[in-house]
Amino acid sequence: MVLRGPVRTAARRFAEVVCPPGVRAGDRTDRVLGELELMLGALQPTARTAVAAVFVLIDQAARLHPRARGRRLGRLDDEAADAYLRALLARPGTAAQLAGRLKSLVVMCYYELPEARREIGYDPDPYITAVSRRRLDRYSADIRATEAGVAAPDPWQDRR
């Protein structure tokens, strides 16, 4: 799914506000949106449409927030945008729930970026390579024997 027009604008501003400030470095926001598009592609069509609508709704509903003075989220400065989303997320009810789910989805996409992972000290690939090699070094005979037995006959011996 490709985010276009007002939905993309709304999603972009939402991502800038909910993700850590590092999202603004380089092309990270675009890449978060790219990851988000892929995630939306995995949803059912009705859910995709609903997500797009919620982005636009959140953008427009900012107009009702006292500090927004009638402006939508995309037009708010960082402080006002942050205050609006804080208020929205803290309000009990469905609106907060929907906004919360979108926030989860977007920040998940952010923490998939390799540099965001590195910045928090998560670098699993060399570790996985090392422990996988150790596994093969230590247990290869047993592993080979088990793999070879996957299709071995195993009929029930007794009759009930």
Place this chain on the structure above:
Amino acid sequence: MSPLPGLVGQADVGGDIVVDCGAVIVGSGAGGATMAAELSEAGVDVIVIEEGGYHPTESFGTNSCRALRTLYRDGGGGMAVGRPSVLFAEGRCVGGSTVVNGGMSWRTPARVLARWAAGGVTAISEPDMEPYFARAEGRHSVGLQDPGTVGRDSELFRGGAEAKGWTVLPNRRNQLHCAGTNNCTNGCPTGAKRSMLVTSVPRALSLGARLFADCRVDRVTRSGAAVTGVTGHFIRQGGRAGPRMTVRARAVIVAGGAVQTPALLARSGLRSASGTLGRNLSLHPNATVIAFFDEDVTGWQGVHQAFQVREFTPEGLLLTATNLTPPMLAGIMPGHGRELGELMADYNRVVTAGPLVSDSGTGRVRNVPGLGAQVFYRLTDSDAARVVRGVELTGQALFAAGARRLLLPFDGTPEARGPGELRRLLSRPVPKRSIQLYSIHLMGTARMNDDPRRGVTDSFGEFHGVPGLFVADASLFPGPTGINPMETVIALAMRNARQLVERRSRYAI
């Protein structure tokens, strides 16, 4: 070209397909793949239809979002609607949820089997089930972790629980020298986790079964009371509907998991006189406590989950610590923007742990035309109270292990900076709707019972009143297991396959 003999994916299919077989199995997860292997071994001509794609071990990496898109249904974002709603995840790929699960492999507790027997299921006592558990464990290399594969997060949690004097068990897991890569939920990158993808699926195929992946079954077909097969369609890249699939079969085995199975049966026009099809959903609600330590924990180095606190199982509570990848942790962290960044900066000093509640089964799956399976769930007051108690116990263990502060899974609750504060915070009523819950154990929506007025299937999974139609997945459970359910699904599928083979002449398979 498919890398496994007998495997056909959407890319291999140009036009509509019609095939004949003895038994068609819907779903290749714990129940479906086991059935396929057992029936194929007995010489039954088997076709398996799997909605998800084939993703081999070599394709698994550490990108969680990619895994959610390719290996899970709806990107892992299922929701059981209620107050509170419960997020849930199901696998959708060749091998089903076993490809993405944590690999905990436990027998159904004897007290649970006794309850099921008392409720109207025959041949389900512990001695009855023993040969199937043994076979399941042999087939899937169930055992304890090798030394040196347990992470610091697990050790801290174990230490905290033991300091409280609680019983802690090392996990039994379906693993062949698991290296502790902590990548279970993205697919095991070494093949050490003995999921269906590397055990019963290749076994069934090598014994002659055929598997159609990327193919969704839309309906079970019937002629009068007898089943005649299934119809469905292939799913093209990007989700477009592809060619149609028709399977003519003398037995139909539905193993789509506890959400999809009742929805498929309902949209096929099947009704249960018991009125329980789609009802009775249990989902073992889980809640997560996020604990911050002063020391470097680096929980992603070591097995996904190594221990279970069993002290409170009589109360229906199991406590565990499980490491989450950064996207998964960020997804449940409170706060946004700078605040979220500051919390996540401590990623390597975090331990995530929480309770799993053996719930009272008050959910429901409905098939809504155009939308598919929709799930509804009502958390009972007593289950909610147990979640809160489980969170408090988890927090006590984490503080005993040296945690400095805890984030609790209740909206609007401040962080707890010590055991006293935790107790104070949780001594006030916690509004039910503020509890953040998720589930990975869905069960019970086509429960077995020999009495057609009380169950959807008989004790061996045959749909009451529809000869030749079987259910073979977690839907069959009469109630929650209170522990990880996969081995129960596998053992029941082995038992029910054996029964089916012994009666094969009835179905001409």
